[in-house]
Amino acid sequence: MPFDYRRAPDPEGAVAAATGWPGVAFLAGGTNLVDHMKLGLAAPDVLVDISRLPLDTVAELPDGGLRIGATVRNADLAAHPVVRRDYPVLARALLSGASGQIRNLATTGGNLLQRTRCVYFQDLTTPCNKREPGTGCSAIGGYTRHHAILGASAHCVATHPSDMAVAMAALDAQVAVLGPAGRRVVPLVELHRLPGEEPHRDTVLSPSDLITSVDLPPLPPGTRSQYRKVRDRASFAFALVSVAAVLRVEDGVVRDARIALGGVAHKPWRARRAEDVLLGSPADEEVFRRAIDAELAGAAPLEGNGFKVPLTRNLAVSALRELSREER
Amino acid sequence: MDGEIELRVDGRRRRLRVDTRTTLLDALRDGIGANAPKKGCDHGQCGACTVLLDGRRAITCLTFAVAHDGTEVTTAEGLADGERLHPVQEAFLERDALQCGFCTPGQVCSAIGVLDEAAAGHPSVVTEDLTGPVELTDDEIRERMSGNLCRCGAYVAIVDAVRDGAR
Numbered sequence: 001m002p003f004d005y006r007r008a009p010d011p012e013g014a015v016a017a018a019t020g021w022p023g024v025a026f027l028a029g030g031t032n033l034v035d036h037m038k039l040g041l042a043a044p045d046v047l048v049d050i051s052r053l054p055l056d057t058v059a060e061l062p063d064g065g066l067r068i069g070a071t072v073r074n075a076d077l078a079a080h081p082v083v084r085r086d087y088p089v090l091a092r093a094l095l096s097g098a099s100g101q102i103r104n105l106a107t108t109g110g111n112l113l114q115r116t117r118c119v120y121f122q123d124l125t126t127p128c129n130k131r132e133p134g135t136g137c138s139a140i141g142g143y144t145r146h147h148a149i150l151g152a153s154a155h156c157v158a159t160h161p162s163d164m165a166v167a168m169a170a171l172d173a174q175v176a177v178l179g180p181a182g183r184r185v186v187p188l189v190e191l192h193r194l195p196g197e198e199p200h201r202d203t204v205l206s207p208s209d210l211i212t213s214v215d216l217p218p219l220p221p222g223t224r225s226q227y228r229k230v231r232d233r234a235s236f237a238f239a240l241v242s243v244a245a246v247l248r249v250e251d252g253v254v255r256d257a258r259i260a261l262g263g264v265a266h267k268p269w270r271a272r273r274a275e276d277v278l279l280g281s282p283a284d285e286e287v288f289r290r291a292i293d294a295e296l297a298g299a300a301p302l303e304g305n306g307f308k309v310p311l312t313r314n315l316a317v318s319a320l321r322e323l324s325r326e327e328r
Numbered sequence: 329m330d331g332e333i334e335l336r337v338d339g340r341r342r343r344l345r346v347d348t349r350t351t352l353l354d355a356l357r358d359g360i361g362a363n364a365p366k367k368g369c370d371h372g373q374c375g376a377c378t379v380l381l382d383g384r385r386a387i388t389c390l391t392f393a394v395a396h397d398g399t400e401v402t403t404a405e406g407l408a409d410g411e412r413l414h415p416v417q418e419a420f421l422e423r424d425a426l427q428c429g430f431c432t433p434g435q436v437c438s439a440i441g442v443l444d445e446a447a448a449g450h451p452s453v454v455t456e457d458l459t460g461p462v463e464l465t466d467d468e469i470r471e472r473m474s475g476n477l478c479r480c481g482a483y484v485a486i487v488d489a490v491r492d493g494a495r
Binding site for chain 2: 002003004005027029030031032034035037038039047049051075078079081084085088091092095096098099100101102104105234235236
């Protein structure tokens with residue numbers, strides 16, 4: 001098989017080099033893509049190396065927000081003074097993912113575009129609609145400890161593995177994309193798809209669309225945020241369930257609440273129903289419970305992951321309780 | 329497809345020609361004979377291939393050599409100053425922080441990364457105050473070293489060695 005490696009001089013050049021090649025992939029940190037090439041899950045015939053593009057800076061925006069370049073390393077983003085001070089939910093999410101020597105390679109864009117760790121997706125010997133459309137889903141009726149309880153379909157029950165993306169979903173991040181037709185902005189919560197009938201499509205992007213940066217809007221003064229994650233071992237493991245919570249309480253009343261759940265769906269799951277219950281309500285435990293229960297009313301656990309429903313509830317309530325206590 | 333690259337490995341300039349799909353780990357071991365980084369899992373899960381890239385700890389099994397043209401690579405072999413071992417290497421010896429030794433080159437490079445990151449004030453997920461200085465408690469060391477597995481189970485002594493290395 002012919003194989004081509006190209007290094008792009010600039011973002012426009014990267015998109016041009018990728019346009020018209022269905023088998024193209026952008027290469028940044030490589031920690032997911034190279035693994036997939038070894039496993040036989042991915043066989044790109046053109047790699048466009050974007051790791052040296054000038055997209056590796058974090059800049060403060062005039063409105064008080066933050067612009068994160070697509071090739072900023074996960075470790076550098078987590079260590080950035082403004083992220084640590086103003087967006088602790090993001091710093092903690094990043095630091096709870098992978099290991100130190102992987103976070104030094106992995107990039108912002110790559111983290112968003114990493115693929116599910118569903119064991120069947122990663123095992124070439126089993127049918128998988130995400131890997132080979134139309135072959136069936138081996139997880140349904142199989143081992144589903146790590147699979148979805150929200151928004152799944154009869155074709156796929158995989159979960160999105162990122163921690164960082166869950167925090168960014170709660171922060172209303174905006175993703176800047178450069179494609180063959182020009183620039184556009186995709187809200188992070190709309191970047192990833194639910195599986196529906198096309199589980200092979202993780203996101204709304206096409207192969208020649210390049211993520212160039214992610215913008216975080218500023219948080220109003222008094223806003224607190226937190227990331228909580230439960231996993232099968234204490235470190236270096238993907239989430240069973242995670243919660244990113246952003247909360248602002250004034251005089252005991254919730255004035256802003258943004259919650260995203262990880263490990264429960266094919267995408268970072270923004271808990272809008274819970275937020276609706278929280279907004280304008282007293283910041284107390286009964287309300288927190290009612291809010292997350294409203295969200296989980298739509299949960300459809302599988303045979304092996306029913307535990308995720310109470311786990312998500314307890315984790316979210318605990319995160320909100322902690323944030324509302326900090327407020328006092 | 330081949331590519332021509334230049335690396336600086338443990339202080340020596342090395343030019344080599346690699347298939348563009350060659351991992352940095354394979355280029356170091358098979359192309360240059362730098363055998364300190366080990367191929368454990370080859371999937372980014374064990375940390376045995378950890379080296380320092382331009383001074384920062386990184387695995388080498390999930391990254392292509394061609395993407396690192398011009399990079400300064402320090403393997404465990406290049407840490408010593410002549411006959412004098414790096415203080416972290418001394419600490420591993422002193423604390424008997426190994427049994428078979430296969431994971432040790434990666435552990436040592438990772439530990440040096442941990443010490444640099446902590447000294448720069450970079451928090452970990454177990455750091456209570458994200459904005460304050462970092463104190464390398466045993467919990468911090470365990471969290472920060474979690475990317476390096478040891479099948480012999482020398483973890484207790486490895487934590488001791490990293491703690492000593494921080495002094």
